[in-house]
Amino acid sequence: MSTLLRLATAGSVDDGKSTLVGRLLYDSKSVLADQFDAVERVSRDRGLTSADLALLTDGLRSEREQGITIDVAYRYFATAHRTFILADCPGHVQYTRNTVTGASTADVVVLLVDVRKGLQEQTRRHLAVASLLRVPHVVVVVNKIDLVDYEQATYARVSEEVTAAARSLGMPDVQTLPVSALEGDNVVTRSQHTPWYDGPSLLELLEGLSSKGDPDAEPLRFPVQLVIRPQSAADERFRDYRGYAGQVASGVVRVGDPIAVLPSGRSTTVVGIDQAGQELDEAFAPQSVTLRLADDIDISRGDLIAGAAEPPELTQDVDGTIAWLADHALRPGAKVLLKHGTRTVQALVRTISGRLDLDATELRPADTLDLNDIGHVKLRLAAPIPAEPYVRARSTGAFLLIDAHDGTTLAAGMVGDALLATATV
Missing domain, CATH: 2.40.30.10 (Translation factors)
Structure with a gap:
């Protein structure tokens, strides 16, 4: 098992991602004394009686002033058992593109759900992104369990909601655990407040996960x-x-x-x-x-x-599932650049087959794709590329769509329609 694990955190607004990451860093003794002193000073200035651990990940002053995290914040920490690269992704729906970025190289996505709110639209969206990107592991942290008096029945209901949604997207092996990021329950050490839960803490779980497969x-x-x-x-x-x-x-x-x-x-x-x-x-x-x-x-x-024994086939026609990341809509006939590995070619969007309905897990007919939509498209390329289905090869099955005029990234794409195969038109 590799000692390096790449993880990304995701969740809806105010589900406690930054607090969870801060607690993980603090309780695993991965925070320097002067960093924690700075957090305590800022917390006192805000009138808080204890250190706000969320400030350990909200690195930019502008983010702190707004009270939200608006970009992917990368953190590095290590325990006695392994090293971690953590991408803390924002929760706002308009920043789903950042979640795509953070999850694209992750070995595991840690998805937070507020136990009081249960399954939300953004939860479904993040599950769909994790499935789309074929992230090897998904761990669902049912957070703020302290606010429902550590009730097992409430946790069980939310856990079943989330795992059912994950199964509908083709992810049968999602793991869940009850956590209070604020109090530290089941983050680094197992909590006495949840005697009905006999699984590992979050850190124990992460330390035991496999990363890359056999090369x-x-x-x-x-x-x-x-x-x-x-x-x-x-x-x-x-x-x-x-x-x-x-x-x-x-x-x-x-x-x-x-x-x-x-x-x-x-x-x-x-x-x-x-x-x-x-x-x-x-x-x-x-x-x-x-x-x-x-x-x-x-x-x-x-x-x-x-x-030489297994070269990929060349193709100029690509059927792909994409997460549209641009503010303007995608329409058939659009001319874009497709970046595949280190090669960039011109491409034409021939058709849009449909848009994924996250609530019904169905592929609905669509003429356009808007910001944060996940859909299926057919592309015609100006030159052949060695594209392979993403489900078989993440490296040669992934591509980007780029604006030919200003070089901005328009979409993250995966060759094939494996995610949408679980949906119906």
């Missing part, structure tokens, strides 16, 4: 970011050097492996793997390395190096 079980995918060919190397050994730099998106590459280069389809063999001046025998996701090949092939940024 050997995945096909090699290596998007080329840069061709390295020194023009005036002082060392003669590097005067004829030609390497292809990038990050291993999936799988393992070893010296001697046969590979295929796409879109050209040329084949060759890996003769060297370099990283920071050292030669490696192998590299695996997500390492950044430089590959040297046996043959002098015309390779440039945007090409994909894949295992």
Whole structure:
């Protein structure tokens, strides 16, 4: 099991995300003394009798003045058992795009639900995003259990509501636990106030989750970011050097492996793997390395190096599920840029097949997609790309839609319609 776990927190407004993250950091002793002293000072200035742990994540003064968190705040902390990278996402519906950003690289999404409110529209939306992005684990924290006197029946009702909604989106293995972020119940240590709950605390659960799968079980995918060919190397050994730099998106590459280069389809063999001046025998996701090949092939940024035994097919027609992130609506006929790995091509939105109704979990007919909508589209590309279904390969199954005029990100997309396959039109 990897010691690094990437997690993202999400939830509706005022569900207590920032307080939960602050409690997690404080009770796990991941907060420096001067940081906590600053939080205590600000808390006293606000007339509070105790430290407001939410301030540990609300890093910007403007956010504190508004009393909300409006962007993804990344935090790093570690326990004796593993290291964490945490993305604290905002709760407002207009910032769902930030949740997509935070969850896109997560191993686990920690979704908060206020036990007094139960399942909300934003809860369904965040569950849909986690399902859409194929986040490996989803943990639902039923928060503020202290405000209902730690009632088991109330927790059980909310837990069943959320797990039923998750099952309708194709997520059968969602885990729930009762928590009071304010009081610290079941966050780092198990609480005496919930004797009816015999599961782990949140931290214990996170420490035991698996992160990435076995790299050997995945096909090699290596998007080329840069061709390295020194023009005036002082060392003669590097005067004829030609390497292809990038990050291993999936799988393992070893010296001697046969590979295929796409879109050209040329084949060759890996003769060297370099990283920071050292030669490696192998590299695996997500390492950044430089590959040297046996043959002098015309390779440039945007090409994909894949295992010769399982190269992806090229296509100019993409059926995709997208989360629309722009303020203006998407309509058929729109011309955009599609970024896939390190390659960017022109694309035309041919049709919009439908929009996901989060309450009914149904794909409704739609002519447009608006901000935060999740829908299905058909795209025609100006050049072929090695796209694969997202359910099979997250690295080559993901793409972005970009505004060709100003370079802003319009949508996060996944090849295929696996999420919408659980819905009906």
